[in-house]
Amino acid sequence: GEDVEQSLFLSVREGDSSVINCTYTDSSSTYLYWYKQEPGAGLQLLTYIFSNMDMKQDQRLTVLLNKKDKHLSLRIADTQTGDSAIYFCAESNGNQGGKLIFGQGTELSVKP
Amino acid sequence: DAGITQSPRHKVTETGTPVTLRCHQTENHRYMYWYRQDPGHGLRLIHYSYGVKDTDKGEVSDGYSVSRSKTEDFLLTLESATSSQTSVYFCAISLGQPQETQYFGPGTRLLVL
Numbered sequence: 001g002e003d004v005e006q007s008l009f010l011s012v013r014e015g016d017s018s019v020i021n022c023t024y025t026d027s028s029s030t031y032l033y034w035y036k037q038e039p040g041a042g043l044q045l046l047t048y049i050f051s052n053m054d055m056k057q058d059q060r061l062t063v064l065l066n067k068k069d070k071h072l073s074l075r076i077a078d079t080q081t082g083d084s085a086i087y088f089c090a091e092s093n094g095n096q097g098g099k100l101i102f103g104q105g106t107e108l109s110v111k112p
Numbered sequence: 113d114a115g116i117t118q119s120p121r122h123k124v125t126e127t128g129t130p131v132t133l134r135c136h137q138t139e140n141h142r143y144m145y146w147y148r149q150d151p152g153h154g155l156r157l158i159h160y161s162y163g164v165k166d167t168d169k170g171e172v173s174d175g176y177s178v179s180r181s182k183t184e185d186f187l188l189t190l191e192s193a194t195s196s197q198t199s200v201y202f203c204a205i206s207l208g209q210p211q212e213t214q215y216f217g218p219g220t221r222l223l224v225l
Contacts, residue, residue, distance in 0.1 A: 042202055042216035092212040100214055104154040
């Protein structure tokens with residue numbers, strides 16, 4: 001069945017770039033998403049990318065999509081301590097119901 | 113949180129008791145979802161709704177039922193709570209296609225003793 005995989009932890013120094021990676025198995029994915037979850041809070045949509053795009057940039061965030069390898073990444077430039085959170089990638093395939101398949105989440109720790 | 117509220121925000125209950133969680137939206141979105149979040153599992157879909165009185169099961173639906181009698185409310189019921197249902201429960205809403213972006217509520221922490 002459909003599956004989305006992420007590494008569980010990432011630690012970076014403040015000011016460095018962070019790259020969070022995600023792989024998925026569903027070749028019919030239409031949209032891919034990145035969500036951020038701060039402690040004790042719900043998931044906040046960060047950005048999404050349509051499957052016919054290779055890259056999307058939004059301020060400090062850059063999303064890269066390699067559809068051939070089914071690989072998605074989120075790069076955060078100039079990472080700040082406020083970026084410490086869990087980041088989830090998710091994919092949808094346009095089926096009725098709008099169901100998303102989520103990865104397990106990557107916990108980003110930013111050290112001063 | 114995109115006009116989504118969940119109640120209660122925290123609940124402690126005993127094994128065997130029924131529990132109902134409520135999700136309320138003010139966005140008039142067609143789709144609503146219930147997820148549970150557990151360490152090591154990410155988010156898992158319990159049930160979802162694609163309209164009033166239209167619901168379907170997700171991947172972890174056993175022990176849960178849902179109802180949607182109005183567009184704005186989606187109820188999740190644990191008929192007889194078990195300790196394995198201790199979790200954080202999130203509601204989400206979506207307009208559906210094309211982007212199918214989901215917006216999440218703040219969550220309900222449920223502890224079953």
